[in-house]
Amino acid sequence: MIRVLIVDDDKLARKGLISIMPWANHDMVVVGEAANGAKALEFMERHQVDLMFVDLSMPVMSGMELLQVTRQRYPDLRTVILSFHEEFENVQTAYRMGVLDYISKVRLESEDDEQILRRIEQQMTGELQQRTAASPSAVIESAPAVEENLHTQGEEEWNRLEQEWRSNYWLFNESVFQRLCKQTIETKISFRRLEGLFIRVLSQLENELALAAVPRSGEDDIRLAVEWMRDYRKRVYAQVAASANFTNTTTSILKAVLFIREQASNALHAEDVADHVHMSRSYFSQCFKKLTGSTYNDYLKQERIRSAERLLCETNQSIAWVAHAVGYNDSKYFSQLFYEQTRLLPSEFRAQFLKGEE
Numbered sequence: 001m002i003r004v005l006i007v008d009d010d011k012l013a014r015k016g017l018i019s020i021m022p023w024a025n026h027d028m029v030v031v032g033e034a035a036n037g038a039k040a041l042e043f044m045e046r047h048q049v050d051l052m053f054v055d056l057s058m059p060v061m062s063g064m065e066l067l068q069v070t071r072q073r074y075p076d077l078r079t080v081i082l083s084f085h086e087e088f089e090n091v092q093t094a095y096r097m098g099v100l101d102y103i104s105k106v107r108l109e110s111e112d113d114e115q116i117l118r119r120i121e122q123q124m125t126g127e128l129q130q131r132t133a134a135s136p137s138a139v140i141e142s143a144p145a146v147e148e149n150l151h152t153q154g155e156e157e158w159n160r161l162e163q164e165w166r167s168n169y170w171l172f173n174e175s176v177f178q179r180l181c182k183q184t185i186e187t188k189i190s191f192r193r194l195e196g197l198f199i200r201v202l203s204q205l206e207n208e209l210a211l212a213a214v215p216r217s218g219e220d221d222i223r224l225a226v227e228w229m230r231d232y233r234k235r236v237y238a239q240v241a242a243s244a245n246f247t248n249t250t251t252s253i254l255k256a257v258l259f260i261r262e263q264a265s266n267a268l269h270a271e272d273v274a275d276h277v278h279m280s281r282s283y284f285s286q287c288f289k290k291l292t293g294s295t296y297n298d299y300l301k302q303e304r305i306r307s308a309e310r311l312l313c314e315t316n317q318s319i320a321w322v323a324h325a326v327g328y329n330d331s332k333y334f335s336q337l338f339y340e341q342t343r344l345l346p347s348e349f350r351a352q353f354l355k356g357e358e
Contacts, residue, residue: 002028002124003048007040007066008055008082017053017082026117037061041069049074051124053103055082071098078124100124101196115190158189165201169293171233172257175306176293181226191222198225202232208250209236252277253291256284257299264303265327270296304328305341312350319346 004023008014014033023029031047034040038061040052052070056063063081070077081102101120161184164170170177184194240254256277260268273296274284288296304326311322323334323346338346 002026002121003031003050004028005040005043005047005049005052006030006033007035007037007052007058007063008033009035009058010055011035013055013082021113021117023117025114026121028117028121037063037066037069040066041073044070044074044077049077051100051120052077052079053082054079067099080120102199115192119190119193157187158193161187161189162197165197166204167293168201168205168291171205171236172253172292173294173299173302175302177233181230185223185226189222191225194222194225198229205236209240209248209254246278249287250291252279253287256288257292260300260303264300264307265325267327268300301337302341305338308334308338308346309342309349312346313353322346 006014006017008017014035018030018033028051031049032043034043036058037054040054041061043049054063054066067079070079079099081099083102083104100123101116103116161180164176164180165184170180237254237258240251241258243251243255246252246255256273259273259276263272270285271281274281277284279287285296288294288299292299294302307326308322311317311325315322317325319335320331323329323331326334328334328337335346338344338349342349344352
């Protein structure tokens with residue numbers, strides 16, 4: 001049984017949350033409530049708590065302050081935060097501190113309560129399974145049933161997409177980004193789950209890039225959320241392009257990506273790009289592979305083939321002309337590379353595009 005503590009300075013909000021949520025359906029029981037962080041700590045000194053629902057804005061001791069204390073004092077305690085949309089920056093900070101999930105107070109009445117608790121229960125059970133997998137002596141009687149539930153085809157697809165978003169390769173690689181956007185829109189996942197993932201991803205990015213937090217779209221729609229990510233990515237590129245900072249590795253590799261896109265049709269070696277971002281060749285190659293997921297040479301080929309695809313669709317020029325335009329003087333070699341990347345010859349790719357236009 002998962003023991004739950006509700007921490008909120010609004011008594012009505014506490015009572016409402018306790019009464020409306022179907023706790024028992026998800027192996028949860030509310031063992032207590034507290035009006036602020038200090039009262040919550042007093043309660044936890046006397047009672048065991050597994051999961052804490054915490055309002056971020058409270059007097060005496062805020063939710064953020066409580067999180068800082070419990071991270072050190074109760075490392076196994078899991079937390080769900082309660083917030084308003086205008087507290088978006090605090091929500092991001094809380095995710096950096098390892099919270100499990102968040103619930104918007106604005107949308108609480110319209111949310112699917114079963115879905116909220118199911119999501120939280122699955123995350124807690126998944127973490128417990130990971131810990132027990134590392135401890136052969138531990139046994140969870142309900143693991144087979146839970147494992148079967150978690151490893152449905154849809155769940156596996158979501159887990160794969162989640163890993164890809166969190167790897168951040170999409171920030172550097174246009175093909176990866178476009179594919180990921182398409183698959184995310186097509187997947188059968190709740191908006192709340194996607195929103196939580198995007199908040200965690202952006203929190204990590206803004207830390208790495210030292211960017212200011214950007215408020216998210218207020219629209220509760222997966223397609224609009226993905227479009228918002230497209231705009232966000234464009235804003236990141238614009239900020240990086242305007243920046244003269246070469247001390248941040250992630251920023252420098254993004255600058256390198258922009259430079260490659262501009263110069264891809266020319267003879268462009270890794271040394272040239274490393275020079276452009278003030279890195280040694282070896283350190284640049286190491287960082288580039290780590291952040292983009294591709295070697296420099298593979299990335300350059302991908303960019304050239306992507307440019308070739310656009311030219312094949314937008315012009316009637318010959319294959320040899322397209323090859324030369326993207327940096328290859330040998331059209332046969334270009335066709336070979338194009339086939340390796342797309343499994344189509346350039347002429348077949350163009351024919352498919354033209355057929356689709358009819």
